Amino acid sequence: MTTTPTDLETLCADYWSTSIIDIHPGSIKVRGYPIQELIGSVSFPQMIWLMLRGELPGHGEAALLEAALVASVDHGPHAPSIAISRIATSCGLPLNGAMASALNALDDVHGGAGQQAVELYAAIAERIDSGAALEAAVEAGVDAFIVTHGKYLPGFGHRFHPVDPRAGRLLALVDEQVKAGTISGRYAAIARGVEALLRQRKDKPVPMNIDGVTAVIYAELGFAPELARGIFCLARAVGILAHAWEQRGRHERNKGPMPRQIPYAYTGAPERHLDNE
Ligand SMILES: CC(C)(COP(=O)(O)OP(=O)(O)OC[C@H]1O[C@@H](n2cnc3c(N)ncnc32)[C@H](O)[C@@H]1OP(=O)(O)O)[C@@H](O)C(=O)NCCC(=O)NCCS
Numbered sequence: 001m002t003t004t005p006t007d008l009e010t011l012c013a014d015y016w017s018t019s020i021i022d023i024h025p026g027s028i029k030v031r032g033y034p035i036q037e038l039i040g041s042v043s044f045p046q047m048i049w050l051m052l053r054g055e056l057p058g059h060g061e062a063a064l065l066e067a068a069l070v071a072s073v074d075h076g077p078h079a080p081s082i083a084i085s086r087i088a089t090s091c092g093l094p095l096n097g098a099m100a101s102a103l104n105a106l107d108d109v110h111g112g113a114g115q116q117a118v119e120l121y122a123a124i125a126e127r128i129d130s131g132a133a134l135e136a137a138v139e140a141g142v143d144a145f146i147v148t149h150g151k152y153l154p155g156f157g158h159r160f161h162p163v164d165p166r167a168g169r170l171l172a173l174v175d176e177q178v179k180a181g182t183i184s185g186r187y188a189a190i191a192r193g194v195e196a197l198l199r200q201r202k203d204k205p206v207p208m209n210i211d212g213v214t215a216v217i218y219a220e221l222g223f224a225p226e227l228a229r230g231i232f233c234l235a236r237a238v239g240i241l242a243h244a245w246e247q248r249g250r251h252e253r254n255k256g257p258m259p260r261q262i263p264y265a266y267t268g269a270p271e272r273h274l275d276n277e
Pocket of ligand 1: 108110111113152155156157158160203206209210211
């Protein structure tokens with residue numbers, strides 16, 4: 001059977017098929033909306049939602065997403081992602097290279113824990129759906145998580161803050177939207193249950209951190225776990241860019257992780273010599 005030019009065109013069109021954007025000469029439609037109608041009418045968080053979910057969010061949903069984005073932009077030069085951005089810039093990388101290097105550090109332990117936290121909350125929610133009471137579901141879900149992933153629960157604890165100042169404010173906004181009927185509040189209850197269980201089990205409090213609380217928001221808003229990490233990366237990219245830009249203005253070259261006057265501890269063999277006959 002011969003392949004006609006039309007077959008080939010269809011093949012190529014299907015190869016790059018997308019439901020996100022439709023572009024023709026003089027026309028750009030995002031999820032069906034002409035771009036000129038979106039410009040000036042929707043906020044950036046609404047645009048993120050439209051791109052990822054296909055529909056525009058309600059005002060309460062957009063407000064919560066925006067709050068999560070605002071809370072996540074920066075955590076200072078000691079945050080590995082921000083430090084990497086500054087170090088990379090001082091080594092001569094352009095802004096895009098510095099941003100890419102920094103974003104790569106946002107994995108399970110730093111910044112990316114939101115994905116695992118949404119998964120943990122969802123696993124607990126499944127137990128509740130199967131008839132378990134909240135406390136029992138939290139305990140069983142946490143224990144199952146520890147067996148597979150180890151003792152650190154994603155979204156809880158912080159190296160720096162005894163209490164993460166972002167968590168309380170974001171949870172208050174979540175509670176407001178529960179009252180307004182925007183979201184159900186079930187993931188907020190689950191996360192608070194996990195926090196209470198950790199308080200019971202540990203000598204020191206291990207409170208909800210930014211990843212844990214934004215995971216509540218993403219789960220309440222119906223985002224898939226992987227998108228929790230992706231959206232965090234979008235937000236943190238703002239801080240990463242700001243720090244790369246500030247660093248660019250400093251004209252420092254080859255910035256290491258510490259001022260060079262500060263030594264590190266050498267733990268290897270004492271000085272020794274090759275046996276030369
Ligand atoms: C962020 C983190 C690395 C900080 O750890 P830290 O403050 O240095 O805590 P330590 O490793 O010294 O642990 C101290 C105690 O608190 C417990 N702890 C700390 N974070 C915990 C967590 N997330 N879940 C359960 N226990 C935790 C430890 O088990 C340890 O208790 P133990 O002595 O009984 O074993 C850690 O809390 C963590 O890995 N959290 C999960 C990942 C995460 O959410 N990252 C995003 C951070 S914004």
